[in-house]
Amino acid sequence: xxxxxxxxxxxxxxxxxxxxxxxxxxxxxxxxxxxxxxxxxxxxxxxxxxxxxxxxxxxxxxxxxxxxxxxxxxxxxxxxxxxxxxxxxxxxxxxxxxxxxxxxxxxxxxxxxxxxxxxxxxxxxxxxxxxxxxxxxxxxxxxxxxxxxxxxxxxxxxxxxxxxxxxxxxxxxxxxxxxxxxxxxxxxxxxxxxxxxxxxxxxxxxxxxxxxxxxxxxxxxxxxxxxxxxxxxxxxxxxxxxxxxxxxxxxxxxxxxxxxxxxxxxxxxxxxxxxxxxxxxxxxxxxxxxxxxxxxxxxxxxxxxxxxxxxxxxxxxxxxxxxxxxxxxxxxxxxxxxxxxxxxxxxxxxxxxxxxxxxxxxxxxxxxxxxxxxxxxxxxxxxxxxxxxxxxxxxxxxxxxxxxxxxxxxxxxxxxxxxxxxxxxxxxxxxxxxxxxxxxxxxxxxxxxxxxxxxxxxxxxxxxxxxxxxxxxxxxx
Numbered sequence: 506x507x508x509x510x511x512x513x514x515x516x517x518x519x520x521x522x523x524x525x526x527x528x529x530x531x532x533x534x535x536x537x538x539x540x541x542x543x544x545x546x547x548x549x550x551x552x553x554x555x556x557x558x559x560x561x562x563x564x565x566x567x568x569x570x571x572x573x574x575x576x577x578x579x580x581x582x583x584x585x586x587x588x589x590x591x592x593x594x595x596x597x598x599x600x601x602x603x604x605x606x607x608x609x610x611x612x613x614x615x616x617x618x619x620x621x622x623x624x625x626x627x628x629x630x631x632x633x634x635x636x637x638x639x640x641x642x643x644x645x646x647x648x649x650x651x652x653x654x655x656x657x658x659x660x661x662x663x664x665x666x667x668x669x670x671x672x673x674x675x676x677x678x679x680x681x682x683x684x685x686x687x688x689x690x691x692x693x694x695x696x697x698x699x700x701x702x703x704x705x706x707x708x709x710x711x712x713x714x715x716x717x718x719x720x721x722x723x724x725x726x727x728x729x730x731x732x733x734x735x736x737x738x739x740x741x742x743x744x745x746x747x748x749x750x751x752x753x754x755x756x757x758x759x760x761x762x763x764x765x766x767x768x769x770x771x772x773x774x775x776x777x778x779x780x781x782x783x784x785x786x787x788x789x790x791x792x793x794x795x796x797x798x799x800x801x802x803x804x805x806x807x808x809x810x811x812x813x814x815x816x817x818x819x820x821x822x823x824x825x826x827x828x829x830x831x832x833x834x835x836x837x838x839x840x841x842x843x844x845x846x847x848x849x850x851x852x853x854x855x856x857x858x859x860x861x862x863x864x865x866x867x868x869x870x871x872x873x874x875x876x877x878x879x880x881x882x883x884x885x886x887x888x889x890x891x892x893x894x895x896x897x898x899x900x901x902x903x904x905x906x907x908x909x910x911x912x913x914x915x916x917x918x919x920x921x922x923x924x925x926x927x928x929x930x931x932x933x934x935x936x937x938x939x940x941x942x943x944x945x946x947x948x949x950x951x952x953x954x955x956x957x958x959x960x961x962x963x964x965x966x967x968x969x970x971x972x973x974x975x976x977x978x979x980x981x982x
Contacts, residue, residue, distance in 0.1 A: 510642060510645060511533075511534075512533060512630065512631070512632055513531065513532065513533025513534060513535040513536055513539070513630065513631040513632070514531070514532050514533055514631065514632055514633070514634035514635075514638055514639075515529060515530065515531040515532070515536075515539075515608070515611055515612075515631055515632075515633065515634060516529070516530055516633060516634040516638075516639075517529055517530075517604055517608070518530045518594075519599065521601070522599075522601070523599060523600065523601060524599030525598075525599055526596055526597070526598065526599050527596075527597060527598065527599035527600075527604055528594055528595065528596055529594070529595040529597075529604070529607065529608070529611070530592065530593075530594050530595075530634075530639065531592065531593045531594075531595070531611070531631070532586075532588055532590050532591070532592045532593075532634070532639060532642065533590055533591065533631065534590070534591060535630065535631060536591050536592070536593045536631070537591065537593070539611055539614050539631055540578065540593055542614045543565055543566055543567070543568075543610055543611070543614055544561075544563055544564070544565055544566075544576070544578060545563050545564045545565075545566055545573075546561050546562070546563040547561075547562045547563045547564075557582060557585055558579070558580065558581055558582075558585065559579075559580045560577060560578065560579045560580065561577070561578050561580070562576075562577050563575075563576065563577075563578070564576065565595070565597065565607060565610075567606055567607065567610050568610070569606075569609075569610065570606060574597055574598065574603065574607070575597065575598075576595055576596060576597040577595075577596045577597075578593055578594065578595050578596070579593070579594040579596065580592075580593055581593075581594075587639065587643050587648065588639055588642040588643045588646055588648065589642075589643070589646040589647070589648050590642065590646070595607075608633075611631065612631060612632070612633070637658075640654050640657050641654070644963065650681045650962055650963050651961070651962060651963025652680040652681045652684070652920070652961060652962060652963070653680075653681060654963075655919075655920070656680070680920075680961070681962055683731045684731070684958055684961050684962050685962065686727075687724060687727055687728055687731065687958065688955060688958055688959075688962070690720070690723070690724050690727070691724055691951060691954060691955055691958070692955065694717065694720045694721065694724065694951065695948055695951040695952060695955065697712040697717075698712065698717065698944050698947050698948045698951065699944075699948050700712075701944055702944045702945060702948065714938065717938065717947070718935070718938055721931065721934065721935050721938070722935065724931065725928065725931050725932060725935065728924065728927065728928055728931070729928070731924075732921070732924045732925075732928070744786055744792075744793035744794055744795035745792060745793065745794045745795060745825050745826060745902060746795050746797065746823060746824050746825045746826070747794045747795060747796050747797065747824065747825065747826040747827075747828060747898065748797045748799060748820045748821055748824040748826070748827050748828070749761060749796065749797065749798050749799060749828050749830060750799050750802065750817065750820075750821060750827060750828070750829055750830070750848075751801065751802065751829055751830035751831060751832075751841075752801050752802055752831075752832065752835075752841060753800075753801030753802075754801065754832060755801065755830040755831060755832040755858060756830055756832065756858040756859060756883075756885050757798055757799070757801070757830045758783075758798055759858075759885035760828075760830060760856065760858070760883070760885060761783065761785075761796060761798040763885055763888070763891055764787050764794075764796055764891075764895070765785050765787060765796070782797055782798065782799050782800070782816050782817070782820055783797070783798040784796065784797050784798075789895050789898060789899050790899050792899060792902055794826075794898060797820050797824075799816070799817040799820050799821075800816070800817055802817065802844060821848060821850065824850050825850065825851075825852060826850065826852045826853070826854065826898065826901050827848050827850045827852070827853045827854070828853075828854045828855075828856055828894075828898075829845050829848070829853060829854070829855050829856065830856045830858055831855065831856065831857050831858060831866055831871075832858060832859060832866070833857045833858055833859045833860055833862070833864045833865065833866050833867070833882070834859050834862050834863065834864065834865055834866075835865055835866065836865050836866060836870075837866045837870050837871060842871075842872045842874075842875065845872075845874075845875055846872075846874055852901040853878045854878065854879050854880075854881065854894070854897055854898065854901065855871065855875055855878055855879065855880045855881070856880075856881050856882075856883055856890075856894065857871075857880065857881070857882045857883070858883050858884070858885065859884060859885075859886075860882045860883065860884045860889060860890070861884040861886050861887050861889070868880055868882075879897045879900075879901075881893050881894045881897055920961050923957060923958070923960045923961050924958075924961065926957050927954050927957040927958050930950055930953055930954040930957060931950075931951075931954050933950070934947060934950040934951065934954070937950075
């Protein structure tokens with residue numbers, strides 16, 4: 506459904522459920538008209554229409570219920586507001602039934618009514634905001650860039666301090682600054698090539714082919730650095746992906762439950778109980794770990810075994826940390842060593858489990874390649890070694906295997922795809938230089954790359970891109 510951005514909108518901005526306080530946010534040119542009919546300022550106070558920020562204590566009067574609700578309203582006049590439009594925030598009690606009545610009253614007080622503005626009939630009214638519409642208006646009105654708007658979503662979804670710091674870094678314009686610097690260099694190169702085109706018939710060489718190659722290589726290199734290609738993995742707002750792998754009945758699911766400190770995975774004495782992957786979040790020292798329990802490695806030939814194997818290997822391929830669990834009561838096989846060596850993840854931790862029982866595998870029995878990684882001995886029955894394992898997991902993040910720096914750029918999946926497209930275009934252009942491609946075609950390709958990068962900063966957009974981005978927001982943001 507299409508809604509005009511000239512409409513006045515409102516939404517509850519605090520999470521659903523009971524709370525001591527709640528916030529209702531109103532935005533648009535008609536918000537003062539909506540408030541006048543239901544808000545009664547306290548003694549000696551009044552709602553000001555002056556520019557800037559102000560607040561006012563008073564009561565909200567619900568005529569249908571004949572009740573007064575204590576409230577404080579905060580007024581942010583255009584253009585000094587988040588959306589650069591008039592904004593009023595109502596701070597009152599967080600009772601869900603009360604908020605529902607208040608929302609109904611606000612919507613009815615702002616029901617469509619015709620009035621005369623500049624000799625023309627205009628319709629006044631207020632409606633419920635769409636998901637992310639406040640941030641969408643902030644972007645469309647030039648308050649924030651598209652990259653900064655997407656960072657708002659990262660902030661909302663942050664679960665730990667480190668995730669929040671990375672999201673705030675983007676909100677402050679870190680990503681936009683990096684992309685703008687690359688754009689500036691690309692624009693200069695494109696302008697030089699286009700200027701050279703005008704003088705081709707006069708045998709005047711404003712920029713040589715070698716200079717184009719050198720500048721293009723430099724730009725591609727900077728884009729790769731920003732995108733983080735080939736560098737250590739970074740923590741996303743989903744957490745550090747940590748995968749538990751090993752042979753059946755090694756104790757992976759028991760370890761999964763112990764890390765979560767609750768019974769999430771089914772644990773039995775039957776080998777191969779886990780048939781699918783399970784995921785859950787664990788916060789260790791302010792870092793969010795996305796723990797994934799996988800089915801035991803079993804080289805079966807059936808269709809089910811094939812699907813299970815594919816899911817396990819798929820989890821390993823995208824893991825940032827792999828915890829390889831060994832049954833200490835069983836002899837370590839050559840297949841287990843080969844499997845461990847085949848895991849390409851940079852950070853690996855070896856867990857020798859069941860140390861409360863008679864051991865057939867100890868530290869001396871593992872291969873020399875395995876000894877280059879941290880080895881932790883654990884017992885799920887007694888809890889021995891679990892604290893050491895948790896500290897080892899945290900150390901794997903802080904020893905530079907995984908980047909948690911808030912100064913680095915963090916991309917959304919959409920942004921990564923766009924950057925990948927831009928790199929493909931620039932690399933194809935670079936390859937074509939060896940084939941003596943004409944300057945005209947070079948300029949076209951560079952302009953295409955510029956438009957693609959513009960999808961990150963918001964300079965080049967379509968309605969589909971905007972709808973896809975802001976539909977992920979909750980209502981009220």
